[in-house]
Amino acid sequence: MRIIVVISEMLVFAPSLLFLLHTMFKHLGSKTILVIWFTILNLPPALFVDHGHYQFNQVMHGFVLLGIAFMIRQQLTFAVIAMVLAVNFKQTALYFALPFVIHAISILRIKSKSPNVAIEVDRVLYGVLWLGLVFLLTNLVLWTPWLISRDESGLFLDWDSASQVLQRIFPIRRGIFEDKVASFWCVLHYLTPLKVNTMLERSTQFQMTMGTTLLLCIPASYYLWKAPTTKQFLLSLFCVSMIFFMFGFQVHEK
Numbered sequence: 274m275r276i277i278v279v280i281s282e283m284l285v286f287a288p289s290l291l292f293l294l295h296t297m298f299k300h301l302g303s304k305t306i307l308v309i310w311f312t313i314l315n316l317p318p319a320l321f322v323d324h325g326h327y328q329f330n331q332v333m334h335g336f337v338l339l340g341i342a343f344m345i346r347q348q349l350t351f352a353v354i355a356m357v358l359a360v361n362f363k364q365t366a367l368y369f370a371l372p373f374v375i376h377a378i379s380i381l382r383i384k385s386k387s388p389n390v391a392i393e394v395d396r397v398l399y400g401v402l403w404l405g406l407v408f409l410l411t412n413l414v415l416w417t418p419w420l421i422s423r424d425e426s427g428l429f430l431d432w433d434s435a436s437q438v439l440q441r442i443f444p445i446r447r448g449i450f451e452d453k454v455a456s457f458w459c460v461l462h463y464l465t466p467l468k469v470n471t472m473l474e475r476s477t478q479f480q481m482t483m484g485t486t487l488l489l490c491i492p493a494s495y496y497l498w499k500a501p502t503t504k505q506f507l508l509s510l511f512c513v514s515m516i517f518f519m520f521g522f523q524v525h526e527k
Contacts (some may be wrong), residue, residue, distance in 0.1 A: 274327045275325075275327060277322055278323060278324055278328070278329060278331075279324060279332075281329060281332050282319075282323070282329075282331040282332065282335070283337035284334035284336070284388075285331070286331040286332060286334055287314060287335075288335075289308075289335040289339040289342070290310055290313060290314070290335070290337040290338055290343050291306070291310050291340040292338075292339065293338045293339070293341055293345075294306045294309055294310055296342040296345050296346060297342075297345065305505060310489065314417075318329055318449050320424070324405065327404055328516070329362075330363065330365075331364070332362055332363075333359050333362045333363040333365065333366050334359075336355050336356070336358065336362060336366070337355070337356070337358035337366055339351075339353045339355040339358045339506075340353075340355035340356040340359060340373065341371075342354060342423045343504075344373065344377070344380075344506065345503050347380055347384075349377050349380060349381070349400070349404055350403070350404065350407050350516045351376070352373065352377065352405045353373075353404050354407060354411050356369070356370065356373055357408060357411040357412055357415070358411070358415075361412070361415045361416075364442050364443065367517070368513070368514040368517040368518060368521075369510055369513070369514055371380070371490055371494060371513050372493070372494070372506060372509040372510045372513050374412075375494050375497050375498055375501075375509070375513050376497060376501055376506045376509070377404060378397070378401065379497070379501030380501060381396070381397050381400035382397055382501075383501065384396070384400075385397045385400065388524055407526050412420065416435060419431065419434045419435045419438050420432075420434075420435050422434060430473055444478075444480070445475050445479050445522060446475055448470045448475065448478065449469055449470050449478040449482060449522055449523070450462070450470060450523045451523075454523050455518070455519075456518070456519055456520070456521070456523045457519050457520050458470070458482065458523075459523075469481075478522065479522055482520060482521055482522040483521075483522070485520050486516055486517055486520045488518060489516045490512075490513050490516050492512075492516075493508070493509045493512035493513050493516075494513070496508075496509070497509040
């Protein structure tokens with residue numbers, strides 16, 4: 274099992290990281306980039322947690338890094354495909370999704386600048402619709418094994434199978450957190466009288482965490498929209514992912 278984790282990491286995370294480093298640090302020599310690359314590959318959290326506990330987090334992170342590199346290169350179609358692959362591999366990639374959406378629309382807005390407002394709006398809408406189509410088609414390809422089934426009468430849409438998969442990806446029936454995880458709601462539960470995990474219905478817990486998370490993401494999202502630079506994009510990725518981690522609906526490590 275550990276060998277499979279390492280092999281998958283070398284196939285996805287390692288080349289994606291190298292691609293991102295070459296994208297971000299063009300001014301550095303190849304030797305310096307290789308030293309940085311090798312150092313990151315040997316970070317203790319990956320070696321002790323992922324390799325030791327048979328976790329494939331680095332594959333998901335590899336797709337995210339690939340998406341970041343494509344965003345920096347302003348190759349939005351490939352960035353969307355990479356992020357869809359990341360989220361479908363492991364749902365925690367959703368931590369990074371919001372800055373991708375905002376930055377993509379900002380890039381489209383800048384590329385579509387025109388003295389004619391109507392033309393500018395049309396260009397942005399066309400870009401958004403194209404990226405939406407890429408998003409839907411990529412998801413459709415990945416979900417086909419669960420959406421399409423066969424019986425004696427032929428092929429049919431199997432919504433029940435897809436629903437079962439979604440329920441396992443987002444198991445909100447377990448509550449806002451499971452055991453003791455590093456989240457705001459867990460700390461609130463154990464250190465205050467507010468036992469959110471038992472006081473509220475599961476649907477209410479989900480709505481509360483989603484609302485809180487999105488509200489706290491507004492500052493980072495606003496600054497990214499106002500200044501859609503690479504630096505601001507990376508800062509927004511960090512801030513938003515930390516907010517999702519601390520205030521999102523967590524089930525175990527999910």
